Amino acid sequence: MLRFLTAGESHGKGLVTIIDNFPAGVKIDEDFINEKLRLRQSGYGRGARQKIETDKIEFLSGVRGGLTTGSPISFFIKNKDYENWRDRMDAFKPVPEESKIHTPRPGHADFAGSIKFGLDDIRNVLERSSARETASRVAVGAICQIFLKNFGIEFSSAVLNIGGVGAKIGSEFNSEPINLNLFNPSIRKNIENSELRMPYPELEEKTKAYIDNIKAEGDTAGGLITAQVKGVPVGLGSFTQWDEKLDAHISMSVMSIQAIKSVEIGAGVKSAYLKGSECHDSIYCRGNRDNENTDNKEQGNPISNDAALFKDSNSGFFRKTDKAGGIEGGMSNGEIISVTCAMKPIPTLMKPYLDTVDLNTCEPKKAFLERSDVCAVPAASIVVESALAFSICYFFLKKFGGDGLAEIKRNYDGYFKK
Numbered sequence: 212m213l214r215f216l217t218a219g220e221s222h223g224k225g226l227v228t229i230i231d232n233f234p235a236g237v238k239i240d241e242d243f244i245n246e247k248l249r250l251r252q253s254g255y256g257r258g259a260r261q262k263i264e265t266d267k268i269e270f271l272s273g274v275r276g277g278l279t280t281g282s283p284i285s286f287f288i289k290n291k292d293y294e295n296w297r298d299r300m301d302a303f304k305p306v307p308e309e310s311k312i313h314t315p316r317p318g319h320a321d322f323a324g325s326i327k328f329g330l331d332d333i334r335n336v337l338e339r340s341s342a343r344e345t346a347s348r349v350a351v352g353a354i355c356q357i358f359l360k361n362f363g364i365e366f367s368s369a370v371l372n373i374g375g376v377g378a379k380i381g382s383e384f385n386s387e388p389i390n391l392n393l394f395n396p397s398i399r400k401n402i403e404n405s406e407l408r409m410p411y412p413e414l415e416e417k418t419k420a421y422i423d424n425i426k427a428e429g430d431t432a433g434g435l436i437t438a439q440v441k442g443v444p445v446g447l448g449s450f451t452q453w454d455e456k457l458d459a460h461i462s463m464s465v466m467s468i469q470a471i472k473s474v475e476i477g478a479g480v481k482s483a484y485l486k487g488s489e490c491h492d493s494i495y496c497r498g499n500r501d502n503e504n505t506d507n508k509e510q511g512n513p514i515s516n517d518a519a520l521f522k523d524s525n526s527g528f529f530r531k532t533d534k535a536g537g538i539e540g541g542m543s544n545g546e547i548i549s550v551t552c553a554m555k556p557i558p559t560l561m562k563p564y565l566d567t568v569d570l571n572t573c574e575p576k577k578a579f580l581e582r583s584d585v586c587a588v589p590a591a592s593i594v595v596e597s598a599l600a601f602s603i604c605y606f607f608l609k610k611f612g613g614d615g616l617a618e619i620k621r622n623y624d625g626y627f628k629k
């Protein structure tokens with residue numbers, strides 16, 4: 212079972228990550244990983260911290276001569292900012308009393324984390340709950356993407372809306388997120404050229420102005436994100452148990468990202484407002500098994516079980532719509548898998564709007580201020596894409612098994628030769 216663990220504090224020496232059960236023989240492209248890390252650091256509205264850091268992956272184990280060995284992969288991402296925090300973050304020096312924080316920020320992990328662990332300094336909670344940890348997750352997702360590229364599986368992500376500027380979903384749904392194909396070259400170009408990772412060039416300046424205003428007010432913004440994956444074979448995940456379902460796993464991966472407050476697959480919330488005839492994606496087949504697919508003709512398999520048809524997009528089953536977001540019954544159905552999620556506004560505000568209390572004295576206070584992002588939705592879109600990549604990789608390996616790339620390729624090819 213593919214799994215990973217992360218460790219590290221926001222202003223500690225760095226982040227350590229271990230990926231277990233990753234197959235051998237996968238050629239690792241460091242530049243691809245570092246580019247994803249760079250994208251996670253970028254985006255209009257980020258705080259000063261990103262000017263200090265230049266995240267780079269340093270492999271500690273599991274990769275040799277550019278190829279994965281099958282042993283646990285471990286890697287380090289350095290926090291350059293640690294040099295500025297040594298006095299407060301050293302493993303053994305006493306923590307200066309005056310640096311301790313007792314006023315939890317509403318919306319952050321501070322309150323429940325301090326009470327749960329019985330801590331007298333909120334920094335012990337905020338250092339680990341910080342989204343600095345998402346650098347590890349992005350690197351994990353990039354490594355999963357590198358592996359999945361061997362099977363023609365591709366990922367993309369975008370920002371749909373910041374603080375209400377842009378596309379809407381839910382009751383205000385205008386059909387954009389499910390009809391938006393992030394693999395369309397012109398949409399892709401728009402996302403790449405946007406500092407907001409938005410596919411709407413006409414909204415770029417309006418959205419930046421919104422962020423500028425929010426910043427001037429000492430406030431913060433959230434937004435909507437979408438991520439998609441194409442080329443996923445039919446049948447990843449399962450309908451047989453609740454915790455084997457692909458949509459459930461993706462939801463957990465994405466919902467566990469700091470500040471993500473909703474996860475929708477395909478039409479999501481909008482499904483509640485549609486009739487069955489409007490919601491479900493009719494099934495079609497390009498071609499006829501008897502005259503177009505000789506392999507299967509020989510095998511005589513029933514067409515409904517015929518995975519071979521999906522391999523060749525010119526002869527496979529297909530849908531004209533994708534409101535299911537590529538998942539039915541907890542399994543991939545061969546269409547683009549699309550996930551849309553809401554990110555709440557950053558909880559650390561630059562002006563003391565929010566009331567809180569001193570946890571030691573119960574005195575009313577204003578929430579403490581710490582250097583922070585105004586808007587991190589573009590960065591979070593890369594994290595969502597990475598979380599999706601991990602879930603797809605997890606189920607891909609579950610379905611096709613094997614310890615090395617060559618063995619997995621044989622299993623994959625075998626699936627298409629029923």
Ligand SMILES: Cc1cc2nc3c(=O)[nH]c(=O)nc-3n(C[C@H](O)[C@H](O)[C@H](O)COP(=O)(O)O)c2cc1C
Pocket residue numbers: 258318319320340341342345468469470471555557558559582583584585587590591594
């Ligand atoms: C990429 C990214 C950057 C973030 N940057 C900040 C930040 O600078 N300041 C902050 O207070 N929260 C930031 N957050 C959000 C908090 O980490 C998050 O709200 C907090 O951990 C509480 O978790 P919850 O919102 O999931 O309940 C960021 C989240 C992401 C995904």
